[in-house]
Amino acid sequence: MDTLTAKRHIFTMLDTDGDGVISRREYLARPERAARALGRDGDDPLVRAARVAHERVYASMDADGDGRVTFEEYATWAGGEVFDGVCRQALGALFDLADADADGALARAEFTRLRSVLGNDAGNAAKAFDALDTDGDGRVGRDEYLASIRSYVAEGASPMAEALHDGGGQVAGGPFA
Numbered sequence: 001m002d003t004l005t006a007k008r009h010i011f012t013m014l015d016t017d018g019d020g021v022i023s024r025r026e027y028l029a030r031p032e033r034a035a036r037a038l039g040r041d042g043d044d045p046l047v048r049a050a051r052v053a054h055e056r057v058y059a060s061m062d063a064d065g066d067g068r069v070t071f072e073e074y075a076t077w078a079g080g081e082v083f084d085g086v087c088r089q090a091l092g093a094l095f096d097l098a099d100a101d102a103d104g105a106l107a108r109a110e111f112t113r114l115r116s117v118l119g120n121d122a123g124n125a126a127k128a129f130d131a132l133d134t135d136g137d138g139r140v141g142r143d144e145y146l147a148s149i150r151s152y153v154a155e156g157a158s159p160m161a162e163a164l165h166d167g168g169g170q171v172a173g174g175p176f177a
Helices: 003-014 024-037 045-061 071-077 080-098 108-117 122-132 142-155 159-164
Strands: 021-023 068-070 105-107 139-141
Touching: 003 071, 003 142, 021 024, 024 045, 024 080, 024 108, 045 071, 045 080, 068 071, 080 108, 080 142, 105 108, 108 122, 122 142, 122 159, 139 142, 142 159
Parallel strands: none
Antiparallel strands: 021 068, 105 139
């Protein structure tokens, strides 16, 4: 898969209402939706950190400041440097919300909940989890999770995406949000 296809896939998942733009409201709903689904109170410090990180990402993504990110705007913006600069913190904050025991790793159930709340197909969670759990300990660490997403955004490939590849050039159910 090429990076443009990967970016299109992520953009489509972030455009939750399907109107062709990622609105500020849509994007900033992610930490709120995750907090509710993962049983976190709105005043939880992890929820507050996720909100702040998502605000930074959106401000960075919305180049013209109009509150609407088009695919062209997103495709120009997204990449490895941006991931390292702002996205890593936002996605890491969501990972932390799902990490119920705060051990820096997600068990299969935590991983599946996180994937589901972010709009990924929960039915593919087992394949994605297995692709990242390379040592077979039943856990996926924060760093390997974030590295896989970075690889997908920057290179169009990652262990999770490869595990979900349906053979037709598409990622079945999608690996990331």
